[in-house]
Amino acid sequence: MTETQLLPFTFLCFTSFFTLTNPLGTMPIFLTMTQGFDDAQRRSIASRACVISFITLMVFTLLGQFLFSFFGISANGFRIAAGIIILKIGYDMLQARYSHTKLKEDEIKTYAQDISITPLSIPLLCGPGAIANGIMLMDTATTWELKAILISMIAFIYILTYYILRASTRLVRIIGETGNNVMMRLMGLLLMVIAVECFVGGLRPIIVSILQEAH
Numbered sequence: 001m002t003e004t005q006l007l008p009f010t011f012l013c014f015t016s017f018f019t020l021t022n023p024l025g026t027m028p029i030f031l032t033m034t035q036g037f038d039d040a041q042r043r044s045i046a047s048r049a050c051v052i053s054f055i056t057l058m059v060f061t062l063l064g065q066f067l068f069s070f071f072g073i074s075a076n077g078f079r080i081a082a083g084i085i086i087l088k089i090g091y092d093m094l095q096a097r098y099s100h101t102k103l104k105e106d107e108i109k110t111y112a113q114d115i116s117i118t119p120l121s122i123p124l125l126c127g128p129g130a131i132a133n134g135i136m137l138m139d140t141a142t143t144w145e146l147k148a149i150l151i152s153m154i155a156f157i158y159i160l161t162y163y164i165l166r167a168s169t170r171l172v173r174i175i176g177e178t179g180n181n182v183m184m185r186l187m188g189l190l191l192m193v194i195a196v197e198c199f200v201g202g203l204r205p206i207i208v209s210i211l212q213e214a215h
Contacts, residue, residue, distance in 0.1 A: 009146055013137060013153035020130040021053070023161035027168040029124065029191070032093065032184035033115050039169050046165035048116040050158040053126035057154055061134030068135075075132050079202030082123040087195035089119045093188030125161060128198070 034042050060067065068074070134154065141147045 006145060006149065009141070010149050010153065013150055014157070016133050016137070017130060017154060017157045018160075020127070020133055021125050021157055021161060023125070023157075023164040026120065026124050026161075027164060028183050029093075029187050030120060030165050031168050031171060032181075032187055033120070034169075035184075042169045043166055045116045045120070046162050049120035049125060049165075050162045052117055052121040053161075054155060054158045056122060056126045057130055057134050058151070060131045061138050061150070061154065064131065064135035064138070075128060076202040076205050078128045078131070079198050082128050083195045083197075083199030083202060085118065085123055085195075086191055086198060090188045090191030090193075090195055093184050093191060095188075125158070128202075 030042075030046070034045060037045070134150075137150050138147070141150050
């Protein structure tokens with residue numbers, strides 16, 4: 001395997017996964033949902049979300065085709081379900097329902113565990129796009145060198161994501177509570193738009209297939 005073949009594949013893996021996981025876009029959402037947490041709690045949520053995302057993406061990347069066929073799951077169905085989840089999350093953020101400054105200590109712990117899984121890990125950091133991309137690139141990686149690059153780049157992306165989310169905590173002192181609430185509502189609106197696009201993107205091929213079969 002020559003260097004001219006490895007470098008383009010490495011670049012493809014990095015750019016595609018960085019775009020699809022979108023840690024920079026997740027950063028303001030992470031800030032709004034962790035309002036009232038200290039730095040240690042935010043670091044814990046960020047690390048847990050990145051680890052869960054990495055494990056989830058690796059499972060689908062290595063076993064995706066088998067799992068989808070075994071359970072009869074289509075990528076389009078996955079997109080529809082993810083769209084519904086994101087829509088609910090966006091609506092709650094639009095209503096400022098993620099403010100948890102009055103939560104008790106045990107409730108904060110439960111909340112932190114919940115948001116590190118959904119929505120931070122799934123579907124934001126490890127959504128249908130990233131999963132589909134992982135499955136596709138694993139099929140493309142025909143040699144062990146390419147497979148090793150793919151796995152390494154996925155790990156690197158989530159390490160980078162962790163440090164991006166960790167650095168975002170410094171912004172809390174700058175934007176303040178009012179800025180955080182404004183950002184939460186803006187991000188909620190943005191998430192609802194993303195949810196509609198995701199839902200329609202999954203529903204459209206199904207409707208087209210049904211119409212083609214009808215004719």
